[in-house]
Structures are given as C-alpha cells and as structure tokens.
Amino acid sequence: MSSGNYAAPLHKLELITPIVxxxxxxxxxxxxxxxxxxxxxxxxxxxxxxxxxxxxxRRQESEYIASQSFSDRNRIIATExxxxxxxxxxxxxxxxxEDRELYKKLFAEYKTTxxxxxxxxxxxxxxxxxxxxxxxxxxxxxxxxxNNDIEADCKISIFTHEFLEYNRLRExxxxxxxxxxxxLEEETALLSKHVENLVNAxxxxxxxxxxxKELLTNEENLLKQLxxxxxxxxxxxxxxxxxxxxxxxxxxxxxxxxxxxx
DNA sequence: TACCCTTTGAAGTAA
DNA sequence: TTACTTCAAAGGGTA
Numbered sequence: 001m002s003s004g005n006y007a008a009p010l011h012k013l014e015l016i017t018p019i020v021x022x023x024x025x026x027x028x029x030x031x032x033x034x035x036x037x038x039x040x041x042x043x044x045x046x047x048x049x050x051x052x053x054x055x056x057x058r059r060q061e062s063e064y065i066a067s068q069s070f071s072d073r074n075r076i077i078a079t080e081x082x083x084x085x086x087x088x089x090x091x092x093x094x095x096x097x098e099d100r101e102l103y104k105k106l107f108a109e110y111k112t113t114x115x116x117x118x119x120x121x122x123x124x125x126x127x128x129x130x131x132x133x134x135x136x137x138x139x140x141x142x143x144x145x146x147n148n149d150i151e152a153d154c155k156i157s158i159f160t161h162e163f164l165e166y167n168r169l170r171e172x173x174x175x176x177x178x179x180x181x182x183x184l185e186e187e188t189a190l191l192s193k194h195v196e197n198l199v200n201a202x203x204x205x206x207x208x209x210x211x212x213k214e215l216l217t218n219e220e221n222l223l224k225q226l227x228x229x230x231x232x233x234x235x236x237x238x239x240x241x242x243x244x245x246x247x248x249x250x251x252x253x254x255x256x257x258x259x260x261x262x
Numbered sequence: 263t264a265c266c267c268t269t270t271g272a273a274g275t276a277a
Numbered sequence: 278t279t280a281c282t283t284c285a286a287a288g289g290g291t292a
Contacts, residue, residue, distance in 0.1 A: 046285050049271040056286060070288060074268040081270075100272080 042115040044106040047099035050092035054081055 048056065055077050058065055065073050081089075110116055 046273065046283095048285060051270040052272095052286060055269075059287060069267095070290090071268050073287075074270095078269045096271085103273090 042110070042113075042119065044103060044110055047103040048096060050089060050096040051078075051081055053092045053095055053099075054084075054089075 055074070058077050058080065059073065065076055068076060
C-alpha cells in the first residue's frame with residue numbers, strides 16, 4: 001500500500017455538531033444534505049485507485065504538469081489517463097488491486113481493535129439522533145424558492161450556530177453560482193465570436209456570388225454578340241468567309257483571355 | 263488552521 | 278442490486 005500516516009479530514013462543521021447540513025453538488029443541482037458522523041481517523045487509509053497512482057506518478061515526473069495550476073494539472077492528467085491504452089492502464093490497475101488486497105487485510109485486523117469498537121460505539125450515539133455513518137443520502141432538501149428563503153431567514157435567530165452555519169452555506173452556494181456565471185460568460189463570449197465569424201463568412205460568400213453573377217452576365221452578352229456576328233459572316237459571299245472566320249477566331253480568343261483575366 | 267478546488271475509481275452504506 | 282456519497286493525492290488560495 002502506498003499510504004502513510006492517516007490524517008482523516010476533520011471538517012469544521014463536525015466540531016459544532018455531528019449532524020449538520022452541508023452542500024453537496026449532484027449532477028445538475030445543489031442539494032442540502034445532512035452530514036455523516038466523523039470519519040474514523042484510526043482506520044487504515046483507503047488504498048489509491050489506478051487513476052490515483054497514475055496521477056501521483058505524473059505529478060512527480062512531469063515538470064510541465066507541475067507548473068500548471070491545481071485544477072488544470074488534474075484535468076491534464078485526466079485527459080492523459082483517458083488516452084492511455086488498456087495495456088498501459090493495466091500496470092496501475094494491478095498495483096491498485098494489490099494495494100486493495102492489503103487494505104482489506106489491514107482493515108480486517110483493525111476491526112478487532114479497541115479503536116474500532118470505540119468508533120462503532122460513538123457512531124451508534126450519532127445514529128440515535130440522525131443518519132448512520134457513511135450515509136450521505138439527501139435526508140433533508142431545502143427549497144431555494146425566494147419565499148421559502150425569506151421565511152427560513154426569519155426563523156433563524158441571529159448569531160446562533162444555526163445562523164452562522166446558514167450564512168456559511170449561503171456563501172458556499174453563492175461561490176458556486178458565481179463560478180457558474182463566469183463559466184457561462186466565457187461560453188457566451190466564445191459563441192459571440194463564433195457568430196461574428198459566421199456573419200463575416202456569409203458576407204464574403206454573398207460578395208463572391210454577386211461577382212460571379214456579373215461575370216456570367218458579361219459572358220452571356222459576349223456569346224450573344226458572337227452568335228450574331230457569326231450569322232452575318234456565314235451569310236456573306238464565299239470569298240469573304242475565310243478572312244471573317246479568322247477575325248472571329250481572334251475575337252473568341254480575346255473573349256477567352258478577357259474571361260480568364262477577370 | 264482547515265476547507266476548497268479538481269480528477270477517477272473504489273469503498274461503504276441505505277434503500 | 279442499485280444509487281448515492283465520501284475518500285484517496287496534490288499544493289496554493291482563501292476565510
């Protein structure tokens with residue numbers, strides 16, 4: 001296993017009360033859910049998945065990745081991971097499976113310790129008042145309609161834990177909304193640029209169509225003129241036909257050159 | 263000082 | 278079994 005000493009994340013909220021609401025982002029909406037009991041900090045650390053092992057390795061070996069921002073770094077590695085072949089991924093998958101087996105063994109051993117029993121006991125105390133550990137299903141969903149928000153605001157006493165927590169939640173939601181807004185603004189800017197390019201392309205195409213129409217009209221007029229002259233030439237006496245045909249040939253050549261030039 | 267951000271995959275749990 | 282949340286890692290930014 002690639003894990004060291006475990007420092008379980010101890011959320012600030014848990015210092016206030018074991019069961020407090022927090023914001024969880026689901027696929028397309030924000031939901032307020034009840035938080036589980038504190039994580040068992042004495043339990044063995046979870047093993048790294050294949051992707052996590054790959055991520056760790058790439059962060060260590062690539063200077064380019066290391067120079068990126070935190071978010072971009074992970075996005076780049078995720079893209080690289082998606083591009084890996086099954087054989088390349090297998091190396092990490094095998095290592096992860098090995099770590100998993102070791103974790104299961106360590107966890108089975110841990111279950112026989114007093115620490116685990118203590119944690120179970122404390123967990124049962126929590127369960128008496130709320131959901132069991134590990135249960136993050138939405139127990140309570142807070143509606144975000146304007147009226148309900150106002151009502152909820154009015155029911156919370158000022159400067160209580162509930163009040164502070166409520167404010168903190170609102171700030172989290174606000175931060176996420178601001179981020180979403182900035183993303184939408186970026187998308188809008190890109191789309192506007194795209195529309196502008198399309199309009200320009202349309203104008204260019206219209207101009208080309210008009211120019212081509214003009215050329216076609218000229219060519220048609222010249223062709224008509226040529227037919228007329230040919231008719232006149234053929235109706236003249238035989239001695240004059242030959243020089244006139246030569247003359248026409250010259251004219252056709254000129255027309256052709258004129259068409260190429262334009 | 264602790265959480266947030268971000269990613270994928272697996273553990274863990276309720277229904 | 279399904280559906281869902283949390284936690285693993287990283288380190289700078291933020292409250």
